[in-house]
Amino acid sequence: MQYTHDTMRKTQTRRRFQTKRRVSFPEEPFFSMNLNGKTAVVLGGTTGIGHAISVGLAEAGADVVAASRRPHEVDRTAERIEAEGRRTLRQTADVGNRETLQALADAVLQTFGKVDILVNAAGITKKVPTLDAPEADWNAILDTNLTGTLRGCQVFGRPMLERGYGRIINIASLSSFVGFYQVAAYAASKAAVVSLTKTLAVEWATQGVCVNAIAPGVFRTALNSELLDTTGRGRELLLRTPMQRFGKVEELVGAAVFLASDSAAFVTGEVLTVDGGFLASGVNQ
Ligand SMILES: NC(=O)c1ccc[n+]([C@@H]2O[C@H](COP(=O)([O-])OP(=O)(O)OC[C@H]3O[C@@H](n4cnc5c(N)ncnc54)[C@H](OP(=O)(O)O)[C@@H]3O)[C@@H](O)[C@H]2O)c1
Secondary structure (H helix, E strand, O other): OHHHHHHHHHHHHHHHHHHHHHHHOOOOOOOOOOOOOOEEEEEOOOOHHHHHHHHHHHHOOOEEEEEOOOHHHHHHHHHHHHHOOOOOOOOOOOOOOHHHHHHHHHHHHHHHOOOOEEEEOOOOOOOOOHHHOOHHHHHHHHHHHHHHHHHHHHHHHHHHHHHOOEEEEEEOOHHHOOOOOOOHHHHHHHHHHHHHHHHHHHHHHHHOEEEEEEEEOOEOOOOOHHHHHHOOHHHHHHHHOOOOOOEOHHHHHHHHHHHHOHHHOOOOOOEEEEOOOHHHOOOOO
């Protein structure tokens, strides 16, 4: 009898609490990582990290246009996106060439009517002693990694600002924060990508456009596999990573989907590090 009475009292309390919660919370789920109905563009989205993010955004529900310079990589990624049941476009673009980005934006707007999400993942690097680094290399790396990111933000940011909605994710690096041996141009470009991200976040904060960055740790891709495999650098990077392994590109998808989603509506100017503990670490053994 006592048990029944207690149970009834608890049930009544829970109902009162649930009624209160229903009154004070919006009817739509407050927490959503669903990207259904969103349109995403991923520049440098056809191999490595960009490819994984393109497929991940499609798995989360978005239509995704993954662009880069090589047509066969664009085709390969488009097939993968369509296999998720999402729409895409097959169009190349060079972040070093504003006209190709504008043509891509025009095609996306014509086909999908809007662009909600932009990921700037195009990047190149070269390891060379800084004392002798040719200016041509320096300029090429800065032009792709930094100015290319600016071009992407400008070309796709404009329609986002006009519509009052956008999510931009720039790909930074551990070298945005700490020195990496003999990659001065790459590190300078990635430090500046963080600065650009924060500046645009502040400029566009009242206009519905959030600008954030992801700083990946070490992921073996076409960009770095030779360096990781043929020099002592790979061993050192593993030693410095508390998880003692390189990342899998799929492990960046959760961060990208979060920043692309309405769950991140109040997040802007943030750099989300996905690095197995690298930046947190001092001594690992
Ligand atoms: N792997 C890592 O450990 C790591 C760590 C931190 C940050 N990142 C950054 O992550 C991003 C992706 O790199 P990744 O490691 O995945 O290497 P990746 O496989 O070589 O990817 C680089 C992508 O950028 C594209 N790209 C290069 N120049 C371009 C241009 N001018 N216009 C358009 N697309 C261009 C390439 O495609 P096309 O050649 O077909 O144009 C390729 O799809 C880069 O920004 C890189 O700096 C990588």
